[in-house]
Amino acid sequence: MNFTLCNILELQDIGGRDKWEQILAETDQEEQTQHAGRAKVDGLMKRLEWLKAEIKKTEDTLSAELNSDQAYEDGLGICDSSIVLMDVSSSSLDSDASSCYAGRSFSLTSEDHQELPSQSEEESSQEFVEEAPENSESLFEDADLTPSAGAQYCSRDSAEASPHAEFVELSFSPKLGNKRLVFDTESHTVETQLGHQARTSHGRFDACQWMAKQKFSEGWVYWDVDTTFSTGWAVGVAYPNLMRNERLGRTSSSWCLEWSSGQLNAWHNNIKTYVKHSNPNGIRVILDMAKGQLSFQSLCDSLLELYSFQVGFTGPLIPVFWLFGLTRNALKFPRH
Template identity: 65%
Template sequence: MSLLYEDIVKFVANNLKCEICFNIFTKPVTLVCGHNYCHKCIKECWAKSVKRDCPHCRKEISSSALEINFTLCDILELQELGGRRFWDILAETDQDHKTQHAGRAITKVDSLIKRLDWLKTEIRKTEDMLSEELDTRKDYEDGCSTVQMDGSSIDSDPTSSCYADRMYSLTSQDDQEQSEEESSQELVEVDPENSNTLQDAHLAPSAEARQQSSSAEAALPAKFVDLSFSPELGNRRLVFCPEKRTVATRLGHQGRTTHDRFDACQWMANQEFLSESGCFYWDVDTTHCTGWAVGVAYSSLMRRDSLGRTSSSWCLEWSNGQLGAWHNDLKTSIKHRVPSSVRVILDMAKGQLYFQSLCDDLLELHCFKVNISQPIRPVFWLFGLSRNTLSFPKR
């Protein structure tokens, strides 16, 4: 039997299938639309249906009379004359389809397995690269560190690049410190990011961290600034307590002044720095504040301006349960827990502003490149309707 003949027989066999039972026709009948079915199959199909139509083309059949298709009956009788029966050929064809489908499925599975193996290899390469980079960074930071665990100095060379570029702290306190008494103010304001933070998220600095901080302070060329505040540079809802060195909210209305330097609950410090005035730092205790921003701004910051939302202000902010650095209304997210104490370092010569966590061994949280084209001052922003307090420890 030639291949062409075999293909013709298979084609004929596949066209002798009933579209209802998917078997070789038994007593085939033809509908007015031209489609063929087993007599029994179409009768049962119509018995289950509300209307009488063709299962294939959905054409409505007006007459219930079914005409036997004698041509198909004659073709079906050919299998009785010898040779291969149509249902055998049909079964063989179905098996070929299943085999081809299984082969395609196996090929697809093999392709997916190869793809998965490649992805695993790439993941391992990436993990190795990141691990190597972290080890290199750790070695670099260890080499740049100026403080050992016992608080002793391990890098006293002021010409060291690590010393100059990576570590910023304070020198010994000046013999003379100014102490200014300020008028009382009070504050109440809603967090601009709808802050709903928890006060227990603050983490108090450890004694060890404070010891290391003190050792680092004595080794680095930064000058501590004892911040002071005047009523005319704050919001009327803020209050400064010189004895406790705190800026806080006051829930009542007593003691309010008519001063309103800012519409928001912000306060600008008295200290003003010029581009040639050196390197300075100050510390801010945020333990008792559920939402805050600490930073610097030009002295010309407008009344309606908000810290970090203008091109002339920079800040580190904790609000809405997130830590971020803000400048020109752009936020840089910082993946770190909320620090309970922050050190702000302003290097006027380099035009750089640093934020460090005092409770994490002076870990650098963020660094800004600051364009110091005008006099610049420390600015603070308190969020929330509850009692909030920022403290400014002395050395």
């Protein structure tokens, strides 16, 4: 018996080619459903691992602070200082994820999720900004924006400015930013706007970044940036010819310090240099045009220098900032 011919005849009896195509379509749909299910599970597992790492990091920080305070008290005979411990767990990260920053709320509610654009709109508006926190979209896309436990912006009260550098107060024009960024003049904050709140104009960049109005061709200047309420950010400078489709630090004409994927890196000409330091909640950017030096210091560590570029600048430089654009993030620029 020729089983192949028997199967062909049997298939013909139950519907022929149409039946065969139906079977193939059902098989493809089943495989796609299984693939989507696996992808969702993988995303949830990555988010769980990230949350566990954040909990462990917070516990280690609190434990170190407690031991340091206890040792200090034992040495000086101080017995009356009060130490408050925060019990950080996965439930507290989920339930206590709402914070108010400079009188503005940055938590994502269920209503915010409903207001996100449809898939077709999202594909056209996200540009290539999703690449930024590399392989970390699943970690951030549902996360509410709250500062990590103990994360406090360290102002200039804890660190004196360079004696000869001049502080500059940065200003921003809508024409120089991405359509999903807005500048609040009252709080002096650049922040992302999601869904229907985004501007309709395309702005200066495809990526979720903004160029300040100031342009420096000489002198020794500095500005401060509060990064407490941002899950992904970059601060730096670029020549005015930075193109619409170019990312800060990924070109030969831009330099930056960036926090993404739980790592601090310096970027220039698309070359990444790892910086061994935790996420600094306050950054001081110092630009010395005469010496051709661009430095990044931590305001929370007595102006500890995180990284420095030595460059023979050939033209004026403009401050540029990038924010992770899939969640609500903010960079504040403190006034002096």
